[in-house]
Amino acid sequence: MKRKTIHFYAVSILLLLLLCPVTATAQTVKGRVYSLEKGKKLPLPGASVYFANETGGAVTDGRGAFQIEKQAEGGKYLIAGLAGFTSDSVWVTKAQSNLEFVLVEDIELQEVVISKARQGTVLSRLTIGKTELITSTGMAKMACCNLSESFENSATVTVGFTDAVSGTKQVQLLGLPGIYSQLLAENVPNMRGLLSPFGWGYIPGSWMESIQVSKGASSVVNGYESVAGQINMELKKPNYTEPLFINAYSDLLGRYEANVTSATQVAKNLWTGLLLHGSAETGTHDYNGDTFSDMPESKLVNLYNRWFYLNESGIQSRTGIRFLYDNKEGGQHDAHFNNDDDHNHYQTHLNNRSFSVENKTGLTVGSREGQSLGIISSFTSSEVNLNYGKKSFRGTQNSFYGNAIFTSGFNDAHRYTAGVSFVYDDYGTDFLDSLSFNLTPRTPLNRREAVSGIFAEYTFSIKDRLDIILGLREDYNSRYGWLFTPRANLRYSIIEELVFRASAGKGYRSPNVIVDNIGLLATSRKFNLDEINGLNIESAWNYGGNISAYIPVWDKQILTISADYFHTQFQNQAVIDMERDHNSVYFYNHAGTSSTDVWQVDFSLTPFKGFDLFAAFRYNDTKITYSAENGQRYVMEKPLISRYRGLVNLAYATPLRKWVFDFTAQINGPSRIPGLNGYDSQVRYSEQFPIYFAQVTKNTKRFDIYAGSENILDFKQTNPILNADNPFGRDFDSSLVWGPVVGRKIYAGIRWRIGKLP
Amino acid sequence: MKMKQFFGCLMAMSMLVSPGVAQDKKEGKKKKTEEVTFVVNLFCEKCKAKIERHISWEKGVKDLTVDLDKKTVTIQYDPSKTNEQKLKEAIENLDYTCGIDEEID
Numbered sequence: 001m002k003r004k005t006i007h008f009y010a011v012s013i014l015l016l017l018l019l020c021p022v023t024a025t026a027q028t029v030k031g032r033v034y035s036l037e038k039g040k041k042l043p044l045p046g047a048s049v050y051f052a053n054e055t056g057g058a059v060t061d062g063r064g065a066f067q068i069e070k071q072a073e074g075g076k077y078l079i080a081g082l083a084g085f086t087s088d089s090v091w092v093t094k095a096q097s098n099l100e101f102v103l104v105e106d107i108e109l110q111e112v113v114i115s116k117a118r119q120g121t122v123l124s125r126l127t128i129g130k131t132e133l134i135t136s137t138g139m140a141k142m143a144c145c146n147l148s149e150s151f152e153n154s155a156t157v158t159v160g161f162t163d164a165v166s167g168t169k170q171v172q173l174l175g176l177p178g179i180y181s182q183l184l185a186e187n188v189p190n191m192r193g194l195l196s197p198f199g200w201g202y203i204p205g206s207w208m209e210s211i212q213v214s215k216g217a218s219s220v221v222n223g224y225e226s227v228a229g230q231i232n233m234e235l236k237k238p239n240y241t242e243p244l245f246i247n248a249y250s251d252l253l254g255r256y257e258a259n260v261t262s263a264t265q266v267a268k269n270l271w272t273g274l275l276l277h278g279s280a281e282t283g284t285h286d287y288n289g290d291t292f293s294d295m296p297e298s299k300l301v302n303l304y305n306r307w308f309y310l311n312e313s314g315i316q317s318r319t320g321i322r323f324l325y326d327n328k329e330g331g332q333h334d335a336h337f338n339n340d341d342d343h344n345h346y347q348t349h350l351n352n353r354s355f356s357v358e359n360k361t362g363l364t365v366g367s368r369e370g371q372s373l374g375i376i377s378s379f380t381s382s383e384v385n386l387n388y389g390k391k392s393f394r395g396t397q398n399s400f401y402g403n404a405i406f407t408s409g410f411n412d413a414h415r416y417t418a419g420v421s422f423v424y425d426d427y428g429t430d431f432l433d434s435l436s437f438n439l440t441p442r443t444p445l446n447r448r449e450a451v452s453g454i455f456a457e458y459t460f461s462i463k464d465r466l467d468i469i470l471g472l473r474e475d476y477n478s479r480y481g482w483l484f485t486p487r488a489n490l491r492y493s494i495i496e497e498l499v500f501r502a503s504a505g506k507g508y509r510s511p512n513v514i515v516d517n518i519g520l521l522a523t524s525r526k527f528n529l530d531e532i533n534g535l536n537i538e539s540a541w542n543y544g545g546n547i548s549a550y551i552p553v554w555d556k557q558i559l560t561i562s563a564d565y566f567h568t569q570f571q572n573q574a575v576i577d578m579e580r581d582h583n584s585v586y587f588y589n590h591a592g593t594s595s596t597d598v599w600q601v602d603f604s605l606t607p608f609k610g611f612d613l614f615a616a617f618r619y620n621d622t623k624i625t626y627s628a629e630n631g632q633r634y635v636m637e638k639p640l641i642s643r644y645r646g647l648v649n650l651a652y653a654t655p656l657r658k659w660v661f662d663f664t665a666q667i668n669g670p671s672r673i674p675g676l677n678g679y680d681s682q683v684r685y686s687e688q689f690p691i692y693f694a695q696v697t698k699n700t701k702r703f704d705i706y707a708g709s710e711n712i713l714d715f716k717q718t719n720p721i722l723n724a725d726n727p728f729g730r731d732f733d734s735s736l737v738w739g740p741v742v743g744r745k746i747y748a749g750i751r752w753r754i755g756k757l758p
Numbered sequence: 759m760k761m762k763q764f765f766g767c768l769m770a771m772s773m774l775v776s777p778g779v780a781q782d783k784k785e786g787k788k789k790k791t792e793e794v795t796f797v798v799n800l801f802c803e804k805c806k807a808k809i810e811r812h813i814s815w816e817k818g819v820k821d822l823t824v825d826l827d828k829k830t831v832t833i834q835y836d837p838s839k840t841n842e843q844k845l846k847e848a849i850e851n852l853d854y855t856c857g858i859d860e861e862i863d
Contacts, residue, residue: 048855081853475785655821656819656822700815701814701815757811757812758811
């Protein structure tokens with residue numbers, strides 16, 4: 001039916017071919033165009049090569065080769081380009097026979113291959129470890145103000161409040177608090193130490209391109225931290241986003257948020273981007289009538305300036321400068337009090353600040369294909385100030401992280417990575433409790449760690465069939481001594497439709513028990529600090545396996561079923577004992593067992609174009625051993641860890657995603673509530689509760705408008721605060737939170753892209 | 759009790775979604791659309807995303823499928839608003855080479 005167009009096309013090509021040889025003064029320029037992928041030079045077919053201001057041009061063949069005639073006399077720029085790559089040019093004066101172009105992709109390819117970018121959550125078939133990828137489409141399904149909220153429709157990660165007053169959210173992965181997962185921003189460790197319990201709220205949703213959640217033992221390259229898994233986020237790249245992006249959001253509970261991201265090319269090889277976030281919670285509502293604000297008033301400012309340098313010889317360098325300011329004021333609602341009885345007025349005040357600079361530089365080394373050297377360095381200075389009623393925790397942290405990674409291989413099947421790292425952490429913290437029955441004077445808790453490490457990782461691959469990664473690292477920690485970290489991953493594709501994965505490995509983490517359990521500050525419990533300085537580094541083994549099946553069903557659709565099991569066994573854990581006495585909390589090195597077993601099944605299917613269905617169920621079985629003063633041991637379920645979670649997400653998009661409808665239903669299982677009568681208290685469980693989410697999005701080329709609701713049925717934990725009427729009494733406790741503290745949220749927002757779209 | 763409510767809500771939601779879908783299909787048949795498949799020099803996910811990001815919003819485009827393995831872009835369009843030549847130009851404006859897939863013809 002399209003004869004005319006074909007003719008047009010054929011004639012144009014003929015003309016092009018004819019034109020070249022007729023020019024008498026033509027000089028022939030021959031050469032090849034390559035692409036640079038993970039440091040490897042690969043021939044690039046289909047690239048166009050042409051002289052500036054001249055008509056005609058050439059297209060590279062299957063081997064990346066081209067031949068072009070230079071018509072005019074004198075020097076001219078020869079340009080090679082292809083969509084998706086940064087064009088390059090060379091000054092040419094005469095005939096040449098082996099000109100070489102190496103084009104670099106507009107952005108580095110992510111390690112995870114996005115197989116179906118439009119589904120929100122993708123279980124990647126190709127990654128070696130079990131990886132769940134949350135794409136920007138997935139993040140757009142919800143209000144997603146920050147990283148922690150991005151997991152609201154994931155079964156892998158649970159999000160919850162740490163206490164009922166401070167508004168701080170914490171995630172759980174594999175039945176363990178988020179502090180046991182290593183958080184990476186573009187494979188650089190992020191939000192370590194004092195910021196780790198807060199960090200999940202400090203990464204704005206609209207800064208992120210995608211999130212990869214890897215459960216279980218992961219690579220040793222990024223250090224010995226990471227017990228339960230790794231969460232890596234890719235942030236917006238200055239060289240591959242729209243010049244200006246604006247997001248504004250507001251909800252009926254009084255939250256306002258604005259995000260602006262910009263990207264500019266400042267020179268041939270240099271790009272810069274600015275990521276800005278500002279948000280405020282202004283509603284001091286108290287819908288449950290316990291005199292406490294359900295959410296604190298807060299202000300969060302987050303600035304990030306990124307620089308990206310790239311040149312043809314394969315040097316890439318990223319630099320970032322980040323500043324963060326967080327202020328939250330909560331507690332008892334002013335409306336219930338006169339100004340003069342401030343004394344009995346319970347208030348919380350959180351003030352955190354952080355400044356960081358980081359650089360990541362990669363270059364190809366030597367002539368061997370795929371050989372490269374990467375150097376990462378970052379410096380962070382953070383300050384945490386927490387004043388909860390009459391308890392106060394202050395802390396500063398200065399940290400340096402340096403890592404040099406050399407990657408090479410013998411051939412495609414055998415590759416290796418080796419390197420050295422150095423981490424320095426200096427913590428200056430103190431704790432004060434002026435409650436009359438506790439009276440803990442300001443007690444300094446300082447700690448310094450210098451960690452030098454070497455590591456090596458070997459990868460054996462049989463293309464698309466088998467991958468084995470063996471990693472080893474040995475670190476010397478100035479405080480905790482030698483730490484040996486072995487890890488292994490296996491991926492075996494039995495047939496294309498069936499993939500089996502297994503992993504095993506060790507991880508460590510040095511605890512900051514007070515800030516890690518910030519919810520405890522919002523109680524009247526007495527902190528027994530004696531053993532804090534004697535706490536060992538936490539260490540644990542993690543073993544796991546996964547089977548993913550990709551079953552073809554009707555009409556070329558694929559049903560994905562994935563099942564996994566992970567076991568974490570602590571060798572040492574800093575036990576936070578709230579069970580011994582309901583007016584105290586004890587911190588000590590664990591004895592006995594502490595473990596979690598997690599089973600999860602995921603189903604995903606696109607029954608017809610535009611409609612995606614995702615369902616998942618996870619079951620946790622956790623154990624922890626508490627030791628009484630007399631040495632007797634009590635094995636219990638870990639407190640406030642939901643036993644199971646079920647989730648169904650239905651998404652329907654009209655053609656071209658002009659309208660998108662999302663609905664998520666979650667069912668959250670009961671969790672054990674810490675006993676109030678010592679170790680022999682009767683075991684109590686919270687109720688199971690469902691949460692529903694819905695959102696409608698209207699997309700256009702430049703604007704997306706979205707509106708939705710979270711917690712549609714307005715479910716709230718009843719009485720999240722014990723003894724709210726007497727916050728300075730012995731039995732006040734707001735840390736026993738297992739469900740939502742705030743109820744239904746109705747929100748709307750807009751995303752606006754300005755300038756040339758990438 | 760809670761479980762019942764949970765499944766009840768799920769059912770209700772699926773029902774809400776399905777009539778919308780059925781209606782949509784009907785509309786699609788009523789309107790006159792034509793289909794064209796172009797062979798485009800695509801080779802990565804980013805190219806696919808770029809095509810989707812730009813071509814979806816071209817005038818008259820009703821639906822779009824990018825097949826990376828076959829390197830094809832299939833477009834359903836409203837012939838009263840656009841034509842093959844315009845669509846081809848739109849793809850070429852993104853610096854791709856574009857030809858009509860003869861096999862499919």
